[in-house]
Amino acid sequence: MESLTPRPHRAARPAAPLTGTLSVPGDKSISHRALMFGALAVGQTRITGLLEGEDVLRTAAAMRALGAEISQDGADWLVAGRGIGGLTEPADVLDMGNSGTAARLLAGILATHEIYAVMTGDASLRKRPMGRVVEPLKASGAQFFARAGNRLPLTILGARDPLPITYRLPVASAQVKSAILLAGLNARGITEVEEPEPTRDHSENMLTHFGAVVKVTQAGRGLIIRLTGQPELRAADVVVPGDPSSAAFPIAAGLLVPGSHLIVEGVGLNKLRTGLFDTLREMGAPLAIRNARTQGGEPVGDIVVDYTELRAVDVPPERAPSMIDEYPILAVLCAAANGTSRLRGLAELRVKESDRLTATAALLRVNGVRVEIEGDDLIIHGTGSIPGGGLVETHMDHRLAMSALVLGQASAAPVQIDDASFIDTSFPGFLNLMRKLGAHMEAA
Ligand code: S3P
Secondary structure, eight states, X not given: OOOOSOOOOEEEOOOSOOXXXXXXXXXXXXXXXXXXXXXXXXXXXXXXXOOOSHHHHHHXXXXXXXXXXXXXXXXXXXXXXXXXXXXXXXXXXXXXXXXXXXXXXXXXXXXXXXXXXEEEXXXXXXXXXXXXXXXXHGGGTOEEEEETTTEEEEEEEOOSSOOOOEEEOSSOOXXXXXXXXXXXXXXXXXXXXXXXXXXXXXXXXHHHHTTOOEEEEEETTEEEEEEESSOOOBOOOEEOOBOHHHHHHHHHHXXXXXXXXXXXXXXXXXXXXXXXXXXXXXXXXXXXXXXXXXXXTEEEEEEEEEOOOOBOOEEOGGGGXXXXXXXXXXXXXXXXXXXXXXXXOOGGGGGSSSOHHHHHHHHHHTTTOEEEEETTEEEEEEESOEEEOOEEOOTTOHHHXXXXXXXXXXXXXXXXXXXXXGGGGTOTTHHHHHHHHTOXXXXX
16 A cells, blocks of 8 residues: 655664674564465464564455454464365455565465455555466466456456466466465365475475475476375464564674674574575675574574675576575675675566666665676676765665665765665564664664
């Protein structure tokens, strides 16, 4: 929903050392899935550490509108599920706000419920391609009606007698994989998804946790995932780890500001999400993991960050799925590093909350950094210092907003952004948390 209030402008200016111990909000991917799987299970699911960001609250509202009972018990969230195939027709349009994950995964669920539903989103989400889920989901027997280019608003008539889907993903996308698996829950037989490269496996992990049978086999560099349809999904408690994609911002700030020392506690370390941390180590950052443990079926640890002079890096395209949301903040770090960095194979960034490839290049350029886009690669010429002084257009994209504010901690002149409001989609409390660590971020 568009805000009617003036958009808040924020500015960041160079910071003194950042110090402290912090935790970041719950993982966005796992939070969406916990609400959705909880709504499809029989019994009551308790979710601890749910991300209470705008994107996830949209999913909660949609699952409520489809008949699940969702309530809060202190800091925990409770979901009384309807069982597979048990969701009911919503009384109104489902507004998924800024969230591509919410929209795409929900399209999968709705494809195999025999109900009529209409889904929309904000101006950013209404630009994003839905064909990547609509086309494969049609094989279930569902019908879809969308705007030109398969854009939202999208009308879905779910299949009466849903068929299982077999599909090879043309792009590495956990959202598309998950949409097909979610559709497969209410189809008799085996749903099969082949992915060319492994992508985040939170859906597979959580399906198993809720009692479904999911088999994963290697296929070249990728995987084949097979789900047995119409399982009895049983409610199960979910503990959501801290989001590594959110942790990336304070970690980057700690690496950029001389003298900084931070400990980020309870960060999810699923290896299909930690490409950024591998990359930072290649750049010379001594990230240490303490208290490695398993929490709610996912690996978790505390990350210790100390300021480091970074060197340039060459990131191979096959690493992209494990750090797909981290390229804007990585680009900021590359701008501060010495030497030319090349981030390869970033075509998927063009269809995120904004065209993140173009917008990340613009974010750096307006702050005096030399950047080129060559095909799908982003090339950043780091000189070890960032002039800054730019006003960054954030295009309704939370990760661009936070990346620009972090850049401002290490630039010679302050950096401004046009709109801070979208930060709440994934990282409510970001500005206050960063300020507590010593960052300089303020209303302009
Ligand atoms: C997500 C998958 C990624 C990521 C998004 C969350 C998920 O999208 O960019 O923020 O929860 O499955 P794609 O799978 O489309 O790359």
